[in-house]
Amino acid sequence: MDFKNLIFNDDKPKYVVLAEYIKEFIRKGEIEDGEKLPTIRSLVDEIDVNKATIISAYKKLEEEGYAVSKIGSGTFAKQRDFTRIIKRQYSRTFKKLSKDRIKDFIDFTGETTSAELFPIDEFKSVINEVLDRDGAEALIYRDSLGYEELRETIRRKFWNNSVSLSDILIVSGAQQGIDIVAKTIVNPNDNVIVEKPTYSGALSVFKSRRANIIEVGIEDDGVNLEELEKILKRNKIKLFYTMSYFQNPSGVTISKEKKEKLLLLAEKYDFYIVEDDYLSELIYDEKIEYIPIKKMDISEKVIYIKSFSKIFLPGIRLGYMISPKGLNDSLQLAKINTDISTSSLMQRVLQKYIDNDYWISHTRELTDVYRMRYECITKSIDTILKDKVSYVLTGGGLHLFVKIKTGRMDSVSLYNALKKENVLITPGVLFFNNGNDGLKYFRIGFSEVHCDKITYGIEIINKYI
Incomplete structure (x- = not known):
């Protein structure tokens, strides 16, 4: 020392x-x-x-x-599990900030679309249309699989009828979907593989199941398959959790070639792929082709999870799963044991919203707005921070994952320093099983920040890096 x-x-x-x-x-x-x-x-x-x-x-x-x-x-x-401490401090920050107070901050922590961009008038009209059509039944209807018309609309609009209606299960957001999968197939001391880094909510779920979490590195085009197969050869694996588009936090999208090889590995070594389709609606780079791993799955090895909350408003917790044939009954039972059913009214409203083509028009408008913010933040980082940091050009999504390349500053110290300047970032330690691995990284989201404030916020970050 x-x-x-x-x-x-x-x-x-x-x-x-x-x-x-x-x-x-x-x-x-x-x-x-x-x-x-x-x-x-x-x-x-x-x-x-x-x-x-x-x-x-x-x-x-x-x-x-x-x-x-x-x-x-x-x-x-004595090494402490300071990831838990930082997570608690991070959560406490937002609990203390009122809606009016948060406006005084440049908030780079957002990972959902901004409420100011939501077409509330269209939403109101759809709610009224549903209530006029269904009356009180819209509030009391229960179906353990989810509202059938919504499931049918998802199958038709998003999957071109290529999946079975019985394979689609409505859930209360992606987090619940991950939890249901874990409850169904993960037992204590089972081996689970995650990307390094990965979504902190998934880590929490697997830890709660007392699983052995094995991390595998990410390359610019997705998971390191060579490293993954070495792990598969030595260990019996229950599942591999991945975010196929604009991974949280790295921003990486898995290439088509790697998706194909990943499916071959799943069949060869007999494990499930849990595909969390995260923000694939927001693609800015035309070279990125939208093909979920699930669409390529012919061996029934992929459990597909999709959240509507990121686009359709975070407060309305809705998503869906497409399960392999052999897991249908078990996943449905785990869902029932979790919360019996998801909001009937909101399912009907979402179904009508999609069926009226409001969903597609809204995502196109969001893509135009966020493409400009994406270009603004990448330009600001390249111009102001320059070679002090590095990051992946994601080509979509709502955040970047930045690596601090120079100096002794770590992401936790940077987070604490910036908070005093009314700038909020997410320290990278929250996305690693071992928090120490994330000390040189931070996530910076641009969904809640206009371009002029993006540039100003990057200038403040530059003061400390």
Whole structure:
């Protein structure tokens, strides 16, 4: 451990500064779990402070869970699961911010479309049309699979009748879909593969099932198949979770070639692919072709999950699943055990909204708006941050995943510094099973930010990187 960058100031007591300095090394993994910290005597000589300062610093590290003292042996580093701590702090930030207060922030954390772009008049007219047509039945109708007319519309409009109606299950958003899959096929100590990094909500679900989570790296065109097959050869795998378009957080889209090879691996090694189709409506690069893995699935190995919440308003929790033939009954039972049914009124409204072709016209309008914001944020990063960072040109979606290439600044420290400047980002530690792996990354979304504020926000980020 190098103390040449340690600087004391009058704002904080010396023992606090020393404790925070050592804590950063522990958090970043530069001091490993169980590694012995420098002796009190050696630190007295190296950083020219008195013995009491070092004792107080080590005591503070112990109190905060970053060290453990062993009588006669010394003080040893202790790695904390600080991902959970950061996640709690991150969540608390938004709980404290009122709707009026959030307007004072440049909010780069958004991952859904902006409410200001939703065609509320069309939505009102569809609600009235449904209530006039169905009356009270719209509020009390229950079907464990979901409203049949909605399922039929999904099959016709989105899948050209290529899937069976009985394979489509309406769910209350993608998160519930992932949870239902996990409850159905994942038992404690089963092996589950996820991309590295991946959606934090999926990690939470698999952890709750006490699964063994194995991460596999992502390349610019999707999962590293060579690395994936090495894992498959050594382990019995239950499922592989992937986001096929504009993966959250990396922004990567899986190429058609990799989708084909992935399906061959699923058949060869007998595991399910859980395809979370995330924001595939928002494609800005015409070279990106929309072909879900499920459309290529002839071996019944893909469980397809699609959320309408990202486009249709986050507050209306609706999505659907298409399940392999052999899992239909089990997935439907898990759904019933979870919440019996999803809002009947909203299912009917969504069905009418899609059937009236409002869905397609709305997504086209959103694509035009967000393409401009996408071009604005990529230009701002390239012009202002330049070679201080790197990122994948996603060609769609609502966010970028940025890697800090220079300096000692990590994403958690950057998040805390920017918050004081009324700028919000998402630290990358939330997307890795081991949070330390995400310290040099942050996600930056542009759905809630206009172009002038995007540029200003990037300038503030540049101050700290």
